[in-house]
Amino acid sequence: MHKTRLYIAGAFVAPQAQGYFPAIDPATEAPFAEVAAGQAADIDRAVRAAREAFDTGIWSELSGTSRAAMLRLVAQGLRARLAEIAALEVRDNGKPLPEAEWDVGDAAFAFDYYADLAEARDSDPEEPVDVGDARFAATIRREPLGVVAAITPWNFPLLMAVWKVAPALAAGCTIVLKPSELCSLSCEVLAQIIHAAGIPPGVFNLVTGTGPEAGQPLADHPLIDKVAFTGSVATGRKVMMAAAAGIRTVALELGGKSPFVIFADCDLDKAVEWILFGIFWNKGEVCSATSRVLVERSLYPALLARLQQATEAIPIGAGSMPGVKLGPIVSQGQYDKICAAIAAGKASGARLVTGGDRPEGLTRGYFLRPTIFADVPTDSALWREEIFGPVVCVNPFDTEAEAVAEANDSAYGLAGAVMSDDLQRCERVARKLRAGIIWVNCSQPTFTQLPWGGVKASGIGRELGRAGFEAYFETKQITRFDSRQTWGWYLGRDA
Numbered sequence: 001m002h003k004t005r006l007y008i009a010g011a012f013v014a015p016q017a018q019g020y021f022p023a024i025d026p027a028t029e030a031p032f033a034e035v036a037a038g039q040a041a042d043i044d045r046a047v048r049a050a051r052e053a054f055d056t057g058i059w060s061e062l063s064g065t066s067r068a069a070m071l072r073l074v075a076q077g078l079r080a081r082l083a084e085i086a087a088l089e090v091r092d093n094g095k096p097l098p099e100a101e102w103d104v105g106d107a108a109f110a111f112d113y114y115a116d117l118a119e120a121r122d123s124d125p126e127e128p129v130d131v132g133d134a135r136f137a138a139t140i141r142r143e144p145l146g147v148v149a150a151i152t153p154w155n156f157p158l159l160m161a162v163w164k165v166a167p168a169l170a171a172g173c174t175i176v177l178k179p180s181e182l183c184s185l186s187c188e189v190l191a192q193i194i195h196a197a198g199i200p201p202g203v204f205n206l207v208t209g210t211g212p213e214a215g216q217p218l219a220d221h222p223l224i225d226k227v228a229f230t231g232s233v234a235t236g237r238k239v240m241m242a243a244a245a246g247i248r249t250v251a252l253e254l255g256g257k258s259p260f261v262i263f264a265d266c267d268l269d270k271a272v273e274w275i276l277f278g279i280f281w282n283k284g285e286v287c288s289a290t291s292r293v294l295v296e297r298s299l300y301p302a303l304l305a306r307l308q309q310a311t312e313a314i315p316i317g318a319g320s321m322p323g324v325k326l327g328p329i330v331s332q333g334q335y336d337k338i339c340a341a342i343a344a345g346k347a348s349g350a351r352l353v354t355g356g357d358r359p360e361g362l363t364r365g366y367f368l369r370p371t372i373f374a375d376v377p378t379d380s381a382l383w384r385e386e387i388f389g390p391v392v393c394v395n396p397f398d399t400e401a402e403a404v405a406e407a408n409d410s411a412y413g414l415a416g417a418v419m420s421d422d423l424q425r426c427e428r429v430a431r432k433l434r435a436g437i438i439w440v441n442c443s444q445p446t447f448t449q450l451p452w453g454g455v456k457a458s459g460i461g462r463e464l465g466r467a468g469f470e471a472y473f474e475t476k477q478i479t480r481f482d483s484r485q486t487w488g489w490y491l492g493r494d495a
């Protein structure tokens with residue numbers, strides 16, 4: 001069985017304590033690899049390697065063009081191994097193969113995209129600023145902020161890592177990546193590709209391991225400059241507390257319970273298509289999943305009937321099987337959490353329209369039928385808390401104002417979607433929804449060029465786009481006094 005390795009200071013190594021835990025295929029419940037269980041000592045070595053690589057300037061002082069050339073090699077490496085990585089991701093996470101292929105393609109694109117931004121920065125490293133006094137020449141410089149700790153989740157194991165690694169490396173930072181213990185394997189391949197691209201030792205480091213044993217020591221480490229975290233609110237809070245103790249920059253991409261407002265004037269099939277994609281792609285294990293659907297009352301019965309029929313027709317099975325659109329839940333633990341949320345949902349008085357149990361014939365693997373609840377009490381956990389699985393709540397509304405108020409009545413604010421043939425109405429609602437990401441007449445399409453992140457409990461900061469690049473710089477002002485001039489406050493003008 002394959003035993004993964006850590007990647008520290010340019011070398012693939014075993015964890016110091018020689019500990020391993022199994023990688024489980026969620027479609028069969030069988031272990032298929034042994035994952036290196038890094039601990040505090042491994043984290044310390046990795047952070048010190050990243051610190052040294054940053055401080056010596058072997059990466060941060062290269063031109064953006066030189067860094068870009070290596071990042072483009074990483075993009076090429078990902079494309080060359082796309083089929084292999086996608087198959088690995090399916091085995092580790094359970095997602096349908098075409099969705100895993102999208103992830104790898106998007107990851108490669110992100111390296112190319114941030115290579116372009118690194119290159120562009122070369123021609124524009126400093127911005128002159130007129131301070132209104134001719135004796136001073138001032139500029140603003142953007143400098144790489146240092147050593148980044150990246151802690152990532154299991155739902156898009158490669159892509160969530162790349163959303164941090166690509167812009168951080170492009171900016172000139174060095175990084176220690178700690179992926180989720182549930183899905184670590186694609187990040188080992190990423191390390192191999194980064195190594196083959198010739199990125200200098202210590203610039204990128206990978207330590208796999210559990211949250212408490214590897215994640216927490218990484219977040220706590222005094223030699224890091226920034227923690228970039230994607231995961232749950234509960235862990236995000238711990239990471240932020242660690243950052244507070246060390247007064248370090250922190251970026252948090254957390255959960256959501258995103259609303260999708262559907263008006264009665266829209267095409268029924270188009271609405272159903274986007275509702276399905278909004279909650280069932282990637283098994284609903286999507287932070288931006290539109291898991292609360294609000295439907296204008298006159299369309300509500302017809303939409304529910306069509307949605308039920310289409311949901312019951314979704315092909316379920318191992319992600320590697322052709323035609324499958326819903327794979328197994330990632331792990332036994334996540335499966336149990338989702339089942340508990342469904343049981344609590346039933347007890348809350350919500351109406352279970354379909355799903356909520358194991359599909360017939362699939363006795364092995366963490367399979368769950370896609371689930372619809374209707375008429376959900378809006379004070380229930382089912383309506384208010386993230387489930388992170390293929391469970392959607394659907395409720396009716398009467399007026400636009402009511403829909404917007406209901407949509408915004410959430411602790412979260414990651415995403416929101418609106419669908420109507422009246423585009424002016426869509427624009428109005430888009431502006432009123434309190435979230436970082438709004439989709440009009442669709443739900444979920446995500447582009448590397450656009451900023452990603454949420455408000456309220458959904459997090460702090462933005463990834464992707466230009467904002468995701470700027471997040472890895474510090475701002476420095478340089479104020480130059482004309483030495484031919486005299487300041488003359490203490491010594492007088494003629495001194």
Ligand code: NAD
Binds near residue numbers: 386458
């Ligand atoms: P999680 O919080 O359980 O784990 C995330 C990462 O944190 C893992 O690598 C884990 O090992 C690590 N970790 C756990 N305890 C830690 C600790 N004490 N200190 C430091 N690190 C620790 O989240 P998850 O279950 O892997 O992912 C699901 C969550 O991620 C959902 O809430 C989802 O909404 C969110 N998510 C958000 C986005 C986004 O962009 N906003 C994207 C994907 C997932």
